[in-house]
Amino acid sequence: MNGLKILSVGPGCTLQDLGRPGMIAAGLTQGGAADPLALQEGAALLAQHASCAAIEIAGIGGRFEALCDMTIALTGAEMNVHLDGTSLPWGSSHYLAKGAVLEIGAVRRGVFGYLHVAGGFQTQVQLGSRSTHRMIGLGAPLRVGQVLPVGSSTVPSGLTLPEDGRFGGGHLRIVPSLQTESFPEELIQRFLRTGFFRNPNSTRQAMRLDFDGAGFSDPDQLSVVSEIVVPGDIQIGGDGTPYILLAECQTTGGYPRIGTVIPADLPRAVQAPPAAELRFEMLDMITATEAETQARRAQAKRLRHITPLYRDPAAISDLLSYQLISGAITGQDQKEN
Amino acid sequence: MNDPLQNWPRIQTVGLSGLVVRFGPAFDDRANRAAIAFRAAVDAEKWPEVEESSSTLVSAFFRVDLAEHDMSLLSARLQEVLDQQDWLDAPFPANRSRWTIPASFGGTCGPQLEEAAALAGLDPDAAIASLAAAQLRVLTLGFAPGQPYLGSLDANWQIPRQSQITKAVPAGALVVAVQQFCLFTASAPTGWRHVGQTVFRPFRSDAEDPCPLRPGDEVHFTQVSETELESIEAKDNCGNGGAERVQIG
Numbered sequence: 001m002n003g004l005k006i007l008s009v010g011p012g013c014t015l016q017d018l019g020r021p022g023m024i025a026a027g028l029t030q031g032g033a034a035d036p037l038a039l040q041e042g043a044a045l046l047a048q049h050a051s052c053a054a055i056e057i058a059g060i061g062g063r064f065e066a067l068c069d070m071t072i073a074l075t076g077a078e079m080n081v082h083l084d085g086t087s088l089p090w091g092s093s094h095y096l097a098k099g100a101v102l103e104i105g106a107v108r109r110g111v112f113g114y115l116h117v118a119g120g121f122q123t124q125v126q127l128g129s130r131s132t133h134r135m136i137g138l139g140a141p142l143r144v145g146q147v148l149p150v151g152s153s154t155v156p157s158g159l160t161l162p163e164d165g166r167f168g169g170g171h172l173r174i175v176p177s178l179q180t181e182s183f184p185e186e187l188i189q190r191f192l193r194t195g196f197f198r199n200p201n202s203t204r205q206a207m208r209l210d211f212d213g214a215g216f217s218d219p220d221q222l223s224v225v226s227e228i229v230v231p232g233d234i235q236i237g238g239d240g241t242p243y244i245l246l247a248e249c250q251t252t253g254g255y256p257r258i259g260t261v262i263p264a265d266l267p268r269a270v271q272a273p274p275a276a277e278l279r280f281e282m283l284d285m286i287t288a289t290e291a292e293t294q295a296r297r298a299q300a301k302r303l304r305h306i307t308p309l310y311r312d313p314a315a316i317s318d319l320l321s322y323q324l325i326s327g328a329i330t331g332q333d334q335k336e337n
Numbered sequence: 338m339n340d341p342l343q344n345w346p347r348i349q350t351v352g353l354s355g356l357v358v359r360f361g362p363a364f365d366d367r368a369n370r371a372a373i374a375f376r377a378a379v380d381a382e383k384w385p386e387v388e389e390s391s392s393t394l395v396s397a398f399f400r401v402d403l404a405e406h407d408m409s410l411l412s413a414r415l416q417e418v419l420d421q422q423d424w425l426d427a428p429f430p431a432n433r434s435r436w437t438i439p440a441s442f443g444g445t446c447g448p449q450l451e452e453a454a455a456l457a458g459l460d461p462d463a464a465i466a467s468l469a470a471a472q473l474r475v476l477t478l479g480f481a482p483g484q485p486y487l488g489s490l491d492a493n494w495q496i497p498r499q500s501q502i503t504k505a506v507p508a509g510a511l512v513v514a515v516q517q518f519c520l521f522t523a524s525a526p527t528g529w530r531h532v533g534q535t536v537f538r539p540f541r542s543d544a545e546d547p548c549p550l551r552p553g554d555e556v557h558f559t560q561v562s563e564t565e566l567e568s569i570e571a572k573d574n575c576g577n578g579g580a581e582r583v584q585i586g
Binding site: 138 | 349394396403481483522
């Protein structure tokens with residue numbers, strides 16, 4: 001079978017695409033990639049649709065053998081990666097000849113890395129998606145010996161795109177949620193002044209936040225009626241600990257929510273490693289929708305900025321302007337002067 | 338006494354992911370009916386901005402990309418539909434089902450039946466009779482796919498959740514708290530008390546209709562013995578667990 005064979009694999013590796021929208025009425029959240037922006041990056045590098053399934057890697061990857069020639073892309077959290085023993089740059093596309101072995105080690109920056117293949121992984125579709133959704137028993141973590149079928153598409157490799165710097169924590173913009181106005185103002189202000197860190201026990205369902213000082217429970221809101229929840233919602237658990245809900249969260253929840261991270265900033269939250277500080281900034285809805293629109297435009301622009309990884313002389317269009325024959329060859333590109 | 342719903346409904350945003358219409362601050366049977374009927378009415382208008390919708394215990398949610406669509410316009414349109422009628426008295430939408438689902442209460446099938454009965458002020462036989470006689474409605478689906486919250490049981494069953502979480506109840510378990518049943522889709526931890534067992538599967542990932550229950554459906558449980566339940570399970574090949582389904586309305 002044409003595909004990618006798994007020679008070894010870490011426990012947090014699953015197949016993910018954009019998930020299963022349209023089923024919240026039945027109690028099924030969309031799920032899909034924890035960092036959907038990484039799927040868009042893979043799609044941009046491989047000139048395909050973001051709905052193609054990729055391997056999501058949490059923590060440590062594995063060893064993968066190409067059973068046919070294929071083009072791959074590596075996006076999301078930067079990980080140690082070698083192709084037949086030679087180190088490869090992350091955030092770019094690469095050609096794997098039949099028999100090549102790709103080794104993805106530990107994460108260097110961020111949380112979730114993604115391994116894409118041209119044409120996408122062609123595993124069985126369940127309820128409209130190839131995403132593993134562990135809580136409801138759809139799909140399963142990848143296992144040794146499994147061969148993931150790949151699409152037949154061949155595309156150019158050796159391409160890269162600019163980074164967006166979402167792997168080091170920082171500011172997350174939030175908007176008021178259903179219970180925000182019921183929290184005491186002083187408690188909200190303290191929340192907005194506090195620095196938070198990802199708890200290592202976070203999952204694809206929710207990211208637990210560590211912090212110094214008192215918790216954020218509001219004694220008047222210990223029990224609220226169960227309501228719709230969406231990824232990005234910041235729930236305050238019974239002990240005062242905030243949790244940011246992620247792709248595989250449930251559809252409803254009965255904990256009060258102090259705010260909701262805007263979609264454009266959710267990948268930054270998801271990819272913040274445990275040592276990176278996160279802070280929240282509350283925006284009103286008008287400002288937030290403007291910020292979201294601007295951020296989407298900026299991402300779309302970045303995703304179109306695909307460039308070659310290596311400067312191939314045949315691909316340099318202004319070759320004739322280089323002083324190849326006459327004059328003093330300084331070894332420096334003229335444009336740098 | 339003031340009506341707890343007098344300052345409701347309210348329209349609120351849910352992040353940048355949509356709008357929710359909340360009919361009350363806490364569970365209320367009329368608010369639940371309103372949420373189900375209101376969602377159906379808005380769905381029937383097929384607004385192109387609404388990507389999907391759902392109803393929860395007392396609210397209807399409409400998923401809309403608020404970065405793409407003007408929330409005040411949408412909010413005004415939702416308010417127009419709200420103003421069309423008194424939703425607390427609205428009839429249920431069409432195409433509902435009435436389900437009769439075999440269940441075994443007490444014993445190994447319901448290890449916390451006696452404890453729950455005591456909290457409800459009933460002896461175990463009266464408790465089983467009360468649970469098996471209850472005419473219930475699917476209030477909402479959630480927590481797990483297709484998983485129904487059913488209500489309302491008699492007022493005796495206004496019992497609290499346990500302070501200790503049960504590590505796991507099996508798939509098909511009937512658990513009780515706050516005048517409601519929940520029928521578990523999959524084995525999961527719970528703070529509700531495990532009083533009965535069905536072999537009904539609320540979520541069937543390979544089926545054409547993976548989540549056959551709908552909010553507004555009527556449900557009632559018939560008491561069968563543990564042996565009968567086992568024989569139903571042995572014969573069942575679709576996850577229906579011996580349930581009968583009749584179309585109503």
